[in-house]
Amino acid sequence: MRPETLEDYLVSLHTGQWFGWSDAKNKVYANLIIHDSSKTKPTEQECIDGLAQLQADYDQAITDKEARKASAKSKLEALGLTTEEIKEAFGI
Amino acid sequence: MSTLEVNTITPQSGTTLTLGGSGNTVTLGSGVTASGFGGITEADQWRLNTNFSATGGDDYFTTNLERIDTDSGGYFGTGMTESGGVFTFPSTGYWLVMYNFSVAYVDNLQAYINGNLDVSTDGGSTYSRGARGFTSIDYNTEGAPNSSAFCTILLDVTSTANIKVKFGGNAQATNATFRGQTDYNTTTMTFIRLGDT
Numbered sequence: 625m626r627p628e629t630l631e632d633y634l635v636s637l638h639t640g641q642w643f644g645w646s647d648a649k650n651k652v653y654a655n656l657i658i659h660d661s662s663k664t665k666p667t668e669q670e671c672i673d674g675l676a677q678l679q680a681d682y683d684q685a686i687t688d689k690e691a692r693k694a695s696a697k698s699k700l701e702a703l704g705l706t707t708e709e710i711k712e713a714f715g716i
Numbered sequence: 717m718s719t720l721e722v723n724t725i726t727p728q729s730g731t732t733l734t735l736g737g738s739g740n741t742v743t744l745g746s747g748v749t750a751s752g753f754g755g756i757t758e759a760d761q762w763r764l765n766t767n768f769s770a771t772g773g774d775d776y777f778t779t780n781l782e783r784i785d786t787d788s789g790g791y792f793g794t795g796m797t798e799s800g801g802v803f804t805f806p807s808t809g810y811w812l813v814m815y816n817f818s819v820a821y822v823d824n825l826q827a828y829i830n831g832n833l834d835v836s837t838d839g840g841s842t843y844s845r846g847a848r849g850f851t852s853i854d855y856n857t858e859g860a861p862n863s864s865a866f867c868t869i870l871l872d873v874t875s876t877a878n879i880k881v882k883f884g885g886n887a888q889a890t891n892a893t894f895r896g897q898t899d900y901n902t903t904t905m906t907f908i909r910l911g912d913t
Contacts, residue, residue, distance in 0.1 A: 625820055625862065635769040639890050644780045648765040648898035659779050 627678040630656070630671050636678060638663055758793030758806060758909035764896030774832065775894075776884035777801045786899055796907050802840050803881045803905070810910045811871045815883055817849065818895040818902040820862040827888040828852040833867055836880040843882065846871075853892075862895075874913050 627633065631651055634643050642660035645651050653668045666674070693716045700710045710716060727733045736742050744750055766780040778801040783791060794806035805811060817831035828850065835846035849865035873879045883905055885894060895902040 631767050635767045635893050636891070639769045639771040640775065641766075641768050641777065641779050644766050645898075648780070648782060651766075651898075 626682050627675060630675065633671055633675040633678055634666075636674070637666065756908060756910065758795070758809075758811075758907070760791040760793070760795045760907045761789065761901075762796065762798065762803075762905045762907075763898075763901050764894060764903040765898035766896045768894040768896060770829070770885065770887035770890055770892040770894065772887060772890045774884065774886050776832075776834075776882050777894075780896060781905075782898065784901065784904075789901075793909065801882050801884075802836075803883075803907070805873045805876050805879060805907070805909075807909065808873050808876060808913045810913060811873050812868065812906075812908045812910055813846075813871060813881055814866070814868045814904075814906040814908075815847065815849065816864060816866045816901075816904050816906075817883075817885060818862065818864045819851065819853065819885075819887070820893050820895055826852070826854045827892050829863070829865075829885060829887045829892050831865055831867060831885045832883065833869060834882050834884070835869065835871065836882075837878055839878050840880045843880075846881065870910075872913050 627636075629651065630653060634656075638660075640660065642658065642663045644657050644659055646655045646657050653671060656665065658665045696714070697710055697716050700714070701707070705713070725733060761784045762781055763784055764777055764780060765782045768775070768777065768780070781798055781801065783789075783795070796806065797804045813833065815831055815833045819829045829852065831849040831851075832845060833847040834843040836843045847867035847869040849867035851863040851865035853861035853863045871879060871881075
């Protein structure tokens, strides 16, 4: 699942229930609260940048995965397998 | 139609009292309150309202729990009380406790994830595993891994002071996320009182 929310970034920072919301119906930075005093509240900019980085990492991982599939498929075709055979045997 | 006015009807012999026969309809008057029939008198549902990243060991929800309050969600009866993730029953009786958990987003990992429903019989001093649901997700093959699992237990709550329950899970890897939402149910705990103990 592609990271889309502030919460997606926060769960990537630390494990456990270290954060929550003063208003769970409105999960914006202003409502972010820290349950675990050993953890530091990230700045809003850190959250924005962190989420953007997660999204970039996710998108890159998808791109890399598709590239590996395409590479594998072309190598198999070069060995003489048909598209149907590759799909049946390897699911790509 | 005649009216029979008595305070108590008891069997002439034995312990069975029959009203009407096959094909008859027995009707209680409008506004009548009937007691002693048992039935469901309590039902309540709670949920995790915020995502929770697993530590890799036994984790328990200690905060970010709420009674459902959207889409006509509600409860009836007295309802459960929750403090620090520990749930207390409002009355004794046979209670069906159901735990559904949703997990997602294991970063480049294969992982098993368990949902744990733990029960205390000594007021919360110690807990034992009452029920466990199992699932697993594989980031590498599924791409966008999500999964849900379910476990349940029927408890004879003989003491509201002693019988407590709490919820959580155990993930093979960190970064497995228990899904929590406040707008709809993902990870939920449901409590239904089925009858007297």
